[in-house]
Amino acid sequence: MILADSSSSSSPLHFWGYFLDHRAEDLRWLWDHTYLSLIPVVIGLVIALPLGWLSRRYGWLYPPMVSISGLLYTIPSIALFVMVPPLLGLKSLDPLQVPIALTVYSVALLVRVVADGLASVPEDVAQAATAVGYKRLSLLFRVELPIAVPVIAAGLRVATVSNVSMVAIAGTIGQENLGRLFDQGKQLSTTGPYYPPIVLGIVLCVLLALTFDLLIVFGTRMLTPWRRAVVGR
Amino acid sequence: MIRFESITKTYPDGTVAVDSLDLEAPSGQITVLVGPSGCGKTTSLRMINRMIEPTSGRIWLDDRDTGRIPAAELRRGIGYVIQHAGLFPHRTIIDNVATVPYLLGWDKKKARTRAAELLEQVGLPAHFAKRYPAQLSGGQQQRVGVARALAADPPVMLMDEPFSAVDPVVRDQLQDEFLRLQSELGKTIVFVTHDIDEAIKLGDQVAVLRVGGRLAQLATPAELLNRPVDAFVAGFVGRDRGYRALAFSTAGRLSTREEPTVRLGAPVPAGTDDADGWLLVVNDADEPQGWLKLGESGADGEVVTDAMLHRGGTLAHQGGSLRAALDAALSSPSGRGVVVEEDGRLAGSLTASEVLALIENPLPQPEPQP
Amino acid sequence: MIGDVLTWLNDPAHWRDTRVDKGIPTQLQTHITFTLIALAIALALALPLGLFIGHTGRLTFLVTAANALRALPTVGVLVLLTVIISPHFHGRTDLGFVIPTEIVLVFLAVPPILSNTYAGVQNVSAAARDAAAGMGMTGTQVLRKVELPCSLPLIFSGFRSATLQVIATATVASYVTLGGLGAFIYDGLQQQDFPQMIGGGVLVALLALLADLLLATIQRYAVSRGISGRFSTKSVIPADAATAQVRTAEASTV
Known part of the structure; x- marks a missing residue:
């Protein structure tokens, strides 16, 4: 347990000083928070791509796929965190409970996004591509997925940003990440408000979310050069 | 207003x-x-x-x-x-x-x-x-x-x-x-x-x-x-x-020539070896159905059926516009436009040059009703 | 472990209040109360605002601003507000914790309702709006009789998403010492009583599912079939030609 240095101010603006004082720990939490937010989205996308493609390819799969993912998305994150270990036979507070739960959410969100993204490919484009001789898989990777990138990217932005917030919630049940800063702030505020760790946590979480957001926006631009080609060359 | x-x-x-x-x-x-x-x-x-x-x-x-x-x-x-x-x-x-x-x-x-x-x-x-x-x-x-x-x-x-x-x-x-x-x-x-x-x-x-x-x-x-x-x-x-304007000039009562006809289901007449071989087919109500080309389908004495008819000509109504009359003449396989009465019965026929003559020398138009 | 959770949920002792511990019905009631208060306030703020922005096309930056709020970590904001507000309340009152919690819950619920209401009104076909005004509806009549009913599906989906987030986050309210179903989770965690912790999670999940089911049912009856597309299957669209006698003008063929 970290105690407030007697020298340090409790002013909200002191968060930077607080960060410098506890740099090693804060950086470790920042790193934990980063990969806990990101890896589930990556795994989720890898799982959601084939599922989304299947439910686009076989129309009858779409309604049940949407219902199931909607149902999963209904479960509050904290509830899913605590329910994952018994369902998978892990011990409670296993470090895997958070990434597994967040992967479930990411899949639930992205399956639908991928299916809708593929559906956004104009029918005549798909037919023209087939007509010039694309086989099914190359059609998917060379034509349909690139066109669906903007829709899928929008889904990824939602998934990563909400993951950053949900990882912090896992901090309240003892998982190691930036959420611990809020726990610290709460513990240190029993006698009077002590803001620095709380503000630091909020600032780092927002920065993390913004960074992910910008990276995805940037990546989308890289992957879809034709969307910029409209305005002159 | x-x-x-x-x-x-x-x-x-x-x-x-x-x-x-x-x-x-x-x-x-x-x-x-x-x-x-x-x-x-x-x-x-x-x-x-x-x-x-x-x-x-x-x-x-x-x-x-x-x-x-x-x-x-x-x-x-x-x-x-x-x-x-x-x-x-x-x-x-x-x-x-x-x-x-x-x-x-x-x-x-x-x-x-x-x-x-x-x-x-x-x-x-x-x-x-x-x-x-x-x-x-x-x-x-x-x-x-x-x-x-x-x-x-x-x-x-x-x-x-x-x-x-x-x-x-x-x-x-x-x-x-x-x-x-x-x-x-x-x-x-x-x-x-x-x-x-x-x-x-x-x-x-x-x-x-x-x-x-x-x-x-x-x-x-x-x-x-x-x-x-x-x-x-x-x-x-x-x-x-110019052509479309004809839609607004009524021809008045068209003076048509009588057109020889044959009824659907009647035998193809033998001797009517008319100049061009086109014969107008009507139904029992005297409504034009299409044209028959003599000597083209079936032997003399065969019954006229629907399948033998040439269609595609438009009909002009007595009292209709000059445009309709001209169109009937131009679209008719025989070159003779078919004119019908208001109730659809055959009135007679008219060639394109006859319609053009009417366009060049219009009949006195009745005063439009205010 | 699953068996232990079921045993915990089945134990009648957990369904009664004792001097030290509140039972499941009481905590459920607290949880629902928090949720309803937050949703009512959020709806009262976001629905009229969303309708106004959608109808007039003014103040659209508010929608963007509300959506940007989603990047804030809710626990962090909850702890921060609690630390700021609770010292101002003394004695036997929860208000020092209830107020920050409700603020956070309202902040969570506003963006989905606001942006969906706005998007819903925006999506109403321009032709329908033009026709409505052209037939002599006043601005508020257009809003009430055309724009609102037509945007109901999106408004409902925004409200449902808000409800789920509020139920989820109300759970975290127990972390700042308030009641609600989250109390089982955080008490269980502190006492290393995992069946209780997991049981709490199960209860929260059930509450969320039931709430969503209830709203889906209401939506089914509130949204016109003309919009949701649930027509009776008997009605097949006949071709235009079948409905009108083709009038033979001058153009019948021989």
Whole structure:
């Protein structure tokens, strides 16, 4: 347990000083928070791509796929965190409970996004591509997925940003990440408000979310050069 | 009567949409505003019910200045039909039609009874009443749009490209029915279109507007085709205007020649070795069915069947237009246009050169009824 | 472990209040109360605002701003507000914790309702709006009779998403010492009583599912079939030609 240095101010603006004082720990939490937010989205996308493609390819799969993912998305994150270990036979507070739960959410969100993204490919484009001789898989990777990138990217932005917030919630049940800063702030505020760790946590979480957001926006631009080609060359 | 009194509409960015327009739409008639895009025709229309407020000038509805009537009240007294019908997707067809009566505070039963009458009047079956717009085709939705505009029996109707979004066959049908309806109702109608053919077909008078919102010519369709005031109007009215103008000149009683016929089901006559070998086939009611080419199908003495007929010629009606008569002659396989009486019975035939002679030396026209 | 959780949920002792511990019904009631208060406030703020922005097209930046709020970590904001507000309340009152919690819950619920209401009104077909005004509806009549009913599906989906987030985050309210179903989770965690912790999670999940089911049912009856597309299957669209007699004018063929 970290105690407030007697020298340090409790002013909200002191968060930077607080960060410098506890740099090693804060950086470790920042790193934990980063990969806990990101890896589930990556795994989720890898799982959601084939599922989304299947439910686009076989129309009858779409309604049940949407219902199931909607149902999963209904479960509050904290509830899913605590329910994952018994369902998978892990011990409670296993470090895997958070990434597994967040992967479930990411899949639930992205399956639908991928299916809708593929559906956004104009029918005549798909037919023209087939007509010039694309086989099914190359059609998917060379034509349909690139066109669906903007829709899928929008889904990824939602998934990563909400993951950053949900990882912090896992901090309240003892998982190691930036959420611990809020726990610290709460513990240190029993006698009077002590803001620095709380503000630091909020600032780092927002920065993390913004960074992910910008990276995805940037990546989308890289992957879809034709969307910029409209305005002159 | 609707009267534009030096109406100008200037948008904040300086665009002049309508430039001191003076125009009168007489009561009980269809006035069509037509012109290329950007000519301010829709803006003009929408200023009548104050969907757009004019920058200057006044619009009179009979003897009332529309600018002095509260907008909502004014609009409830004017039927309004727009391009995509604009039906309310959450209301059934009957409730869509009853919109204005509801707004006017009619009781529900009366409003619905009225709406049901109108559905019938625009040619929609009664069981459509409980459906929703999404269950109807574009043409059907447009019929509902017209019924909805008529619901409170407004004396004036504004129609903004109402038939542009449907396919040509349906459009033609809707136009014909619209004319039939208007002949029963006699509304004062202002109709906007970009399609000169539609304007000429529907308008009692046509106002051609040029880009920048200036009136180029206001005339009856026939005048417009025969005497366009300048190169712009002539160009807009188009290439075939001479031929199309024929649609407005009636031939009077056509003097036709008698055409030898044979009935369906009768044996092919043997000896009628007429000059060109074409023989007109009629049914038992004496209505023309098609042409038979002698010596082409079957031996002499065989029975005339449907399968032997050459079709494709159009029919001209006695008392119809010269255009129809010429078209009948030009489209007939025998070169002789078939003319029928009002009831569809054969009257006789007429060649293209005979029609041309009529065009060059028109018969004295009866005075048009005022 | 699953068996232990079921045993915990089945134990009648956990369904009664004792001097030290509140039972499941009481905590459920607290949870629902928090949720309803937040949703009512959020709806009262976001729905009229969303309708206004959608109808007039003014103040659209508010929608963007509300959506940007989603990047804030809710626990962090909850702890921060609690630390700021609770010292101002003394004695036997929860208000020092209830107020920050409700603020956070309202902040969570506003963006989905606001942006969906706005998007819903925006999506109403321009033709339907134009027709409504052209037939003599006043601005508020257009909003009430056309724009609102047509945007109900999107408004409902925004409200449902808000409800789920509020139920989820109300759970975290127990972390700042308030009641609600989250109390079982955080008490269980502190006492290393995992069946209780997991049981709490199960209860929260059930509450969320039931709430969503209830709203889905209401939505089914509130949204016009003309919009949701649930028509009776009997009605087949006949071709135009079937509805109108083709009139033979001058153009019948021989």
